[in-house]
Amino acid sequence: MTFHAAHGLGRRTGAHLAGTCAAGTLPWFARHEFRLAWRDWLSMMTAGRRGRERIVAILIALFVVFAHLLAYYFVARYVDVGTEPDKPALVVITGTALLSWSLLTSQAMESVTRAFYARSDFELILSSPVAVRKLFAVRIGAMALSIILMATLLGAPLVNVLVLRGGARWLGAYGVVIAMGATAAAFAVALTVALFRTIGPKRTRLVAQIVAAVIAALFIIGLQVAAILSQGTLSRMVFLESDTLLALVPDIDSLVWWPARAALGDLTVLAVVLGTSLALLGAAILVFSGRFGEHAVAAAGVAQMGGRPARSSGFRRASPMRALRVKEWILLRRDPWLVSQTLMQLLYLLPPALLLWRSYGEGTGALVVLVPVLVMAAGQLAGGLAWLAISGEDAPDLVATAPILAGSIVRAKVEAVLGCIAVVFAPFLVALALLSLYGAALAALGILAATASATGIQFWFRKQATRRYFRHRQTASRFATFAEAFSSISWAAAAALATGGSAFALFPAAIAVGILFAARAMSPHKL
Amino acid sequence: MTVPCSALEIRDLVKRFDRPAVDGLDLTVRKGEFYTLLGPNGAGKTTTLRMVAGLLRPDAGAIRISGIDALEDPVAAKRIMAWVSDEPMIYDKLTPYEYLEFVAGLWGLDTAAAEASARDLIGWLGLAPHAHERCEGFSKGMRQKVALAGALVHDPRVIILDEPLTGLDAGSARQVKTVLRERVAAGGTVIMTTHILEVAERMADRVGIIAGGRLIAEGTLDELKLRAGKNHANLEDTFLTLVAEQAVAA
Numbered sequence: 001m002t003f004h005a006a007h008g009l010g011r012r013t014g015a016h017l018a019g020t021c022a023a024g025t026l027p028w029f030a031r032h033e034f035r036l037a038w039r040d041w042l043s044m045m046t047a048g049r050r051g052r053e054r055i056v057a058i059l060i061a062l063f064v065v066f067a068h069l070l071a072y073y074f075v076a077r078y079v080d081v082g083t084e085p086d087k088p089a090l091v092v093i094t095g096t097a098l099l100s101w102s103l104l105t106s107q108a109m110e111s112v113t114r115a116f117y118a119r120s121d122f123e124l125i126l127s128s129p130v131a132v133r134k135l136f137a138v139r140i141g142a143m144a145l146s147i148i149l150m151a152t153l154l155g156a157p158l159v160n161v162l163v164l165r166g167g168a169r170w171l172g173a174y175g176v177v178i179a180m181g182a183t184a185a186a187f188a189v190a191l192t193v194a195l196f197r198t199i200g201p202k203r204t205r206l207v208a209q210i211v212a213a214v215i216a217a218l219f220i221i222g223l224q225v226a227a228i229l230s231q232g233t234l235s236r237m238v239f240l241e242s243d244t245l246l247a248l249v250p251d252i253d254s255l256v257w258w259p260a261r262a263a264l265g266d267l268t269v270l271a272v273v274l275g276t277s278l279a280l281l282g283a284a285i286l287v288f289s290g291r292f293g294e295h296a297v298a299a300a301g302v303a304q305m306g307g308r309p310a311r312s313s314g315f316r317r318a319s320p321m322r323a324l325r326v327k328e329w330i331l332l333r334r335d336p337w338l339v340s341q342t343l344m345q346l347l348y349l350l351p352p353a354l355l356l357w358r359s360y361g362e363g364t365g366a367l368v369v370l371v372p373v374l375v376m377a378a379g380q381l382a383g384g385l386a387w388l389a390i391s392g393e394d395a396p397d398l399v400a401t402a403p404i405l406a407g408s409i410v411r412a413k414v415e416a417v418l419g420c421i422a423v424v425f426a427p428f429l430v431a432l433a434l435l436s437l438y439g440a441a442l443a444a445l446g447i448l449a450a451t452a453s454a455t456g457i458q459f460w461f462r463k464q465a466t467r468r469y470f471r472h473r474q475t476a477s478r479f480a481t482f483a484e485a486f487s488s489i490s491w492a493a494a495a496a497l498a499t500g501g502s503a504f505a506l507f508p509a510a511i512a513v514g515i516l517f518a519a520r521a522m523s524p525h526k527l
Numbered sequence: 528m529t530v531p532c533s534a535l536e537i538r539d540l541v542k543r544f545d546r547p548a549v550d551g552l553d554l555t556v557r558k559g560e561f562y563t564l565l566g567p568n569g570a571g572k573t574t575t576l577r578m579v580a581g582l583l584r585p586d587a588g589a590i591r592i593s594g595i596d597a598l599e600d601p602v603a604a605k606r607i608m609a610w611v612s613d614e615p616m617i618y619d620k621l622t623p624y625e626y627l628e629f630v631a632g633l634w635g636l637d638t639a640a641a642e643a644s645a646r647d648l649i650g651w652l653g654l655a656p657h658a659h660e661r662c663e664g665f666s667k668g669m670r671q672k673v674a675l676a677g678a679l680v681h682d683p684r685v686i687i688l689d690e691p692l693t694g695l696d697a698g699s700a701r702q703v704k705t706v707l708r709e710r711v712a713a714g715g716t717v718i719m720t721t722h723i724l725e726v727a728e729r730m731a732d733r734v735g736i737i738a739g740g741r742l743i744a745e746g747t748l749d750e751l752k753l754r755a756g757k758n759h760a761n762l763e764d765t766f767l768t769l770v771a772e773q774a775v776a777a
Contacts, residue, residue, distance in 0.1 A: 315628045315642040323632025327618070334620035334661070395616040398677060401580050402633035403606035 029138040037142060064157070071157035076165065085264060087252050088241055093260040095240045099219050101180045104151050106216030108188030111143045113208040116192070116201075116296055136292035140189055140285045147188075148181030169265025176263040176270070179277035186277075186284035188212075193288050196295050210340045224351035320404045321412040328389050328416035335467070367432070367439040371499045372492035374428055374443050378421055379450030379488025384470070385420050386458035389413040392467040414455055421451050439499055446495035449509075453487040453516055460523030483519040487512045533591070534558045534685050534716035535579060540588035542740075548574040550740035552588070556718055556733075558684075561711045563731035564720045567770055571740040572720040576687050579718075580610040593684055606634065609678035613690035615670040619663035623654050623673045626662065627680050634681040641680060648676040652702055668699035675703060679710070686710060688719040692726060704730060728762040736769055743773045 022028060046052035078089070085093075155177040162170035191211070195204045227239035239245060250256050262270035318326060332339065390413055393399060399409060425447050433440035461480035490512035497505035535556040542549040549571040556562040566572045577583040579590055581601045590597040590604075597604035617626055624645065631641035649658045652672040657665070662673060671691065678686060686707070692700045707717050708730065721727055727734055734751060736744040744754055752760060755768040 315631060315638045315645070317638045318632035320633050320635055323629050326632075327621070327629050330625070331618060331620050394618050397580070397582060397610055397612055397616055398630065398674075399633070400582050401605055401608070401610040402630075403602045403635070404633065405602060 026134055026138060029135045030142070033138050033142040037146065067157040068161060071161045075158050075161055078162070085260070087246055087249070090252065090257045090260045091245060091249055092240050093263060094257060095223070097176065097180065097259055097263070099223070100151065100155070101184055102219040103216050104147055104181055104184035105188050106212040107150065108143065108147045108185045109192055109208055109212035109215065111146065112188050112192040113205060113212070115139060115143065116196070117205050132292075133290050137285050137289035140185075140289055140292065143189075144182060144185030144281055144285075147185045148178050151177045151181040151184075170263075172265045172267070172270045173263040175274045176259050179259070179262075179274045182277040182281040186280045189284045189288050193291070193295065201295070206340065213340065221351055228351060320402065321408055321415075324399070324409060324412035325416045325419065328413060329419070331394075331467070332385075332388065332420065367436055367499050368496055370432065371439055371443045371446060372496035374425065374432075375446035375450050375495045376488050376492040378425055378447040379454045379484070379491060381424065382417060382421055382451035383454035383458060383484045383488070385417045386414070386455040388467060388470065389417050390455075390458050391462045391465055392470060393464065394466050396464050410459065414459070417455055418451065421447065442495055442498050446491050446498075449494075449512070450488050450491040453491065453512060454484050456516060457484045457487065457519045460519055479522055480519070483515050487515045487519075490515065532558045534560065534593055535562075535718060536589075536591040537575070537579070538589045540575065540578065540590065541586045542571075542574050542578060542583065543586055547740050549578070549585070552737070552740060552742055554735060554742055554745075556716060558593070558716055559711060559714050561707070561717045561730055561732045562719070563727040563734045564718065564737060565722075565724070565727055565734060565766055566720075566737035570737045572737050573689050574740075575737070576610075576689050576718070576720060580608065580687055581605055582610070607684040609681065609683035609686045611671075611674050611678045611686070611688045611691050613693045615667070615674035617662050617670055617673050617677070620661055622659050622661055623649060623676065624658045626673055626677055630677045630680050636681055644680050644682065645676070648679055651706060652676055668695045671695060671703070672699065675706065679706070683715070685716045685718065688717065690720055690722065692721060692723055724762045724766060734762070736766060738770050738773045744769045 042053070045056045078092075152174065155173070159170060159173040159177070162173060192204070192208050195208055195211070199207060223239055226245075258269050259273055262273045390410070402409075429440050429444055429447075432443055457480050490508045493508035494505045494512065497508065533555050535554070537552055537554040540549050540552040540554075541547070548569075552571070552575060554575075564572050564575070574583065578585045579592070579597065581597060581604065585598070592604045592608055595604045595607070618629075621629065627641070627645035627648070631638070631645070649655050652675065654669065654672055654676065657669065662670060665673070671694075675691065678688075688707075691703060695703065704726070707719070711717055711732075719731075728748060731748075733745065733747055735742055736751070744751055746754065748762060748765075751762070751765050751769070755765045755772075760768075
């Protein structure tokens with residue numbers, strides 16, 4: 001008896017295993033991809049714990065209600081914009097769409113890069129006797145669909161409010177959202193593949209991550225910088241509605257405004273915008289799916305490439321704690337991808353820095369904006385660094401078997417985080433001190449509080465993992481993620497109010513302390 | 528009661544997860560001995576060694592390393608012990624040389640002596656051509672050698688290894704075995720788990736067999752054969768016979 005016969009495998013064909021689709025066909029691959037995507041999403045939402053689906057569903061429902069209320073607040077005033085809008089309305093709608101598109105493109109680039117470098121099932125697929133082009137076509141399509149879905153989910157509250165208040169013509173906005181998702185995915189695939197071909201697989205991973213982050217930040221920062229330089233404010237909307245910008249943009253009948261017109265319900269324009277976007281996506285799939293497998297193989301080979309030689313200057317004397325601190329700093333410095341992931345949020349400090357520079361000699365009004373931005377950024381950066389130092393230990397056994405007390409290990413790692421925060425924020429504090437000593441002192445206190453809080457939360461919710469899981473650190477504990485974010489926000493609010501001289505600063509500070517106590521109480525680790 | 532000249536003494540060791548992983552284990556390893564722990568999958572070998580290394584806290588029992596109570600004074604115990612796991616955990620972004628410098632710092636070693644020891648180990652293990660390259664592109668064998676160098680650089684009296692030869696090519700495996708035998712010849716103690724019974728047969732002074740979280744047999748190869756009633760059998764036959772007997776008895 002053969003193995004297949006003995007195990008009854010001969011009776012089960014590929015088609016049976018994958019449902020009603022014939023094995024190796026596009027629908028069969030699509031079914032496979034969507035099953036994986038669904039399980040990934042579910043695992044991300046529930047942090048891999050069973051029985052949480054109901055809670056997640058309730059939380060999503062609450063979020064949807066909250067998002068609609070928020071959307072009502074923001075877009076209610078645009079409901080009455082007619083199908084023949086004026087220039088300011090077109091500028092605001094187009095500016096908002098471009099802002100969203102840059103974020104979608106960034107997200108799509110992340111997905112494409114991840115698909116290249118996550119080896120996962122590539123070896124199985126490439127060694128199987130199927131047309132890999134089909135699978136990669138489906139895979140690119142699935143990425144595009146996930147981007148479109150994300151755009152639709154995020155845009156839905158805004159569009160729904162507009163439809164409810166302004167009529168069905170606003171449904172065209174959904175078409176524009178889909179078009180934006182499709183073009184973002186097509187652009188991201190083309191850009192990532194172009195990077196791959198020009199600079200090679202070894203550098204593409206890092207460069208693509210940085211480009212993705214810069215694309216996401218560029219438009220927001222660009223608008224803020226323009227707003228600061230022309231209007232003296234950080235507000236993007238003030239700039240979008242300003243006469244300075246209106247004088248610079250094309251005339252009202254330009255093609256540039258077609259997406260905005262499509263969103264406003266011009267069906268002919270909508271058909272053209274949507275059709276062109278989907279055609280672009282189709283072309284990207286057609287052109288790039290054939291070479292996707294080759295690029296994935298090349299990316300997989302990166303791990304086998306030799307490391308860069310390092311200098312040798314003899315052993316330096318170090319206490320165990322100093323050895324740990326130095327190790328953390330070396331690892332951080334030598335991992336440009338991690339540096340880009342953690343420090344990229346500092347890009348958002350550029351506009352406040354510009355505002356700070358512009359504010360010299362113009363009083364301390366800008367401090368109310370600057371101090372909370374610095375505090376918030378410090379909290380976020382400290383959270384990432386603390387995860388890397390405390391949870392992201394690549395040699396946990398070595399450190400745990402070293403003759404050092406566990407408390408000393410943690411202390412050394414926390415000191416490494418504080419050292420990084422000090423290096424990053426010291427220049428800002430010095431600059432602030434030149435503007436206002438009081439403001440600098442408040443910022444320093446806020447940065448310290450936000451850093452200590454984020455580090456404490458990461459410590460209480462530590463979960464051993466290697467550094468490569470940095471991207472997924474939020475899924476380890478939803479509570480820790482929210483606690484970290486809300487403590488940073490609370491400290492930033494307290495710093496803003498204190499800078500403005502308000503005694504109400506005590507309230508957000510009390511909330512931040514309350515969050516810390518709650519995190520401590522819910523922590524799985526007590527020290 | 529403390530056994531004189533024992534490198535490791537385990538008494539009534541218990542660790543439960545969802546079921547007992549180690550269930551009242553008693554074990555003694557003498558100083559200067561190459562001791563191999565064998566057992567089927569899930570027998571409790573790795574759990575036992577992780578408790579000895581201080582990576583897991585036992586639910587009950589006592590562990591003494593060269594007379595030091597490892598549960599009462601873990602720092603002192605760790606100072607004279609080294610741990611190498613089957614999956615070499617090293618830092619991709621450090622070079623072997625920097626890794627050993629970090630280990631020397633963790634163990635608070637004298638800089639000059641540690642550096643000399645590191646250079647020797649790098650040479651012995653054939654890592655010299657790659658000593659200043661980052662470990663990120665290293666094969667599993669090279670990574671295991673770096674981990675082993677890290678375990679040896681602080682000159683431990685007791686070395687504990689969990690499946691150190693898994694996935695190594697023949698050349699790397701021979702180098703690792705040679706280094707371990709040299710440590711034993713120099714008076715060190717090696718405690719190792721392995722599934723490769725030929726290795727245990729050739730290298731071990733004594734072999735312990737664990738099943739169901741308990742030590743079911745222990746002794747030299749000849750003693751174990753005698754116990755299994757298979758005087759002319761190899762270790763594989765002996766091991767399988769003893770484990771099968773235990774399964775029947777359980």
